[in-house]
Amino acid sequence: MTIKKIIEKRVSVRTFDPSRKLDTDVVEELKKSIRNASTPFGDGFTIEFKKFDLKGPQTPSTYGVISGAGWYLLMGIRDDEMASLAAGYGMEKVVLTATELGLGTCWMALTFKGSDFTKGSEMRADQPLRIISPVGYAANKRKMLESITRMTLGSAKRKPMDYLFSEGEFGNPVKKDNKFYDALAMMRLAPSAKNTQPWRALVQGSDVWFYYEKKTDVSVLDLGIGLCHFDLTLKADGLEGIWDRSVDAPDKQGYIPMVKFSLKDCH
Numbered sequence: 001m002t003i004k005k006i007i008e009k010r011v012s013v014r015t016f017d018p019s020r021k022l023d024t025d026v027v028e029e030l031k032k033s034i035r036n037a038s039t040p041f042g043d044g045f046t047i048e049f050k051k052f053d054l055k056g057p058q059t060p061s062t063y064g065v066i067s068g069a070g071w072y073l074l075m076g077i078r079d080d081e082m083a084s085l086a087a088g089y090g091m092e093k094v095v096l097t098a099t100e101l102g103l104g105t106c107w108m109a110l111t112f113k114g115s116d117f118t119k120g121s122e123m124r125a126d127q128p129l130r131i132i133s134p135v136g137y138a139a140n141k142r143k144m145l146e147s148i149t150r151m152t153l154g155s156a157k158r159k160p161m162d163y164l165f166s167e168g169e170f171g172n173p174v175k176k177d178n179k180f181y182d183a184l185a186m187m188r189l190a191p192s193a194k195n196t197q198p199w200r201a202l203v204q205g206s207d208v209w210f211y212y213e214k215k216t217d218v219s220v221l222d223l224g225i226g227l228c229h230f231d232l233t234l235k236a237d238g239l240e241g242i243w244d245r246s247v248d249a250p251d252k253q254g255y256i257p258m259v260k261f262s263l264k265d266c267h
């Protein structure tokens with residue numbers, strides 16, 4: 001499956017089929033993708049993949065949001081911006097692998113009881129648990145609570161390309177024949193906390209400046225997720241580049257510059 005097809009297929013899943021277990025080779029494949037979750041932004045995060053007993057007293061609480069999932073990804077993140085950006089990128093790679101394997105996932109930063117998930121786990125003291133995601137096969141029908149959540153958040157909708165991304169200067173749409181258009185279109189499909197879509201970008205020639213709008217406590221992490229979609233799409237199109245901190249980014253009020261991407265051999 002192409003990366004674009006995988007990105008288009010991914011959707012948050014909160015209702016799982018408890019009768020469908022994960023085969024050992026599927027579990028191994030996911031563990032491998034965790035080991036390969038390197039990022040252009042360094043590290044500062046740790047992902048664990050753990051099975052919980054759905055019937056036993058150890059069933060962790062997601063306040064009823066998730067049903068039927070036994071396996072969870074748990075991510076601890078160091079408390080700094082670059083680690084959050086890297087964590088978003090790294091874990092989304094694992095999420096996309098799960099999607100390719102036909103599994104459902106749901107990034108969660110809020111609706112889970114952390115102490116239930118860390119019980120018996122060895123999270124690093126300097127990387128506290130911030131994110132979890134169930135992993136399993138989606139049930140045939142969503143529970144009512146999931147349908148209401150999706151409707152309330154407008155989960156199936158995204159802001160228009162022209163609102164999120166600009167070319168030349170802020171406010172100018174990125175033209176369809178721009179070499180970054182497809183990668184930005186894939187970034188737009190990324191999941192984000194409360195579907196806030198805080199990613200912004202300005203294309204200037206072979207450079208792309210990336211910003212975020214502070215919408216929630218995890219907006220930087222959301223940007224990292226979007227950058228994963230952007231970077232993997234470009235790579236699949238054979239385009240490689242260099243990532244840098246945005247020290248000289250053009251200013252835009254309300255937009256916080258994070259990183260700059262420069263295509264190789266285009267200067």
Ligand SMILES: Cc1cc2nc3c(=O)[nH]c(=O)nc-3n(C[C@H](O)[C@H](O)[C@H](O)COP(=O)(O)O)c2cc1C
Binds near residue numbers: 011109111112149
């Ligand atoms: C960092 C992050 C945190 C999230 N936290 C929660 C959460 O606590 N509970 C929840 O039900 N969904 C959570 N979501 C899922 C979003 O609501 C979902 O991605 C968004 O509505 C878009 O829907 P989609 O993923 O189906 O495209 C989170 C997503 C991200 C990226």
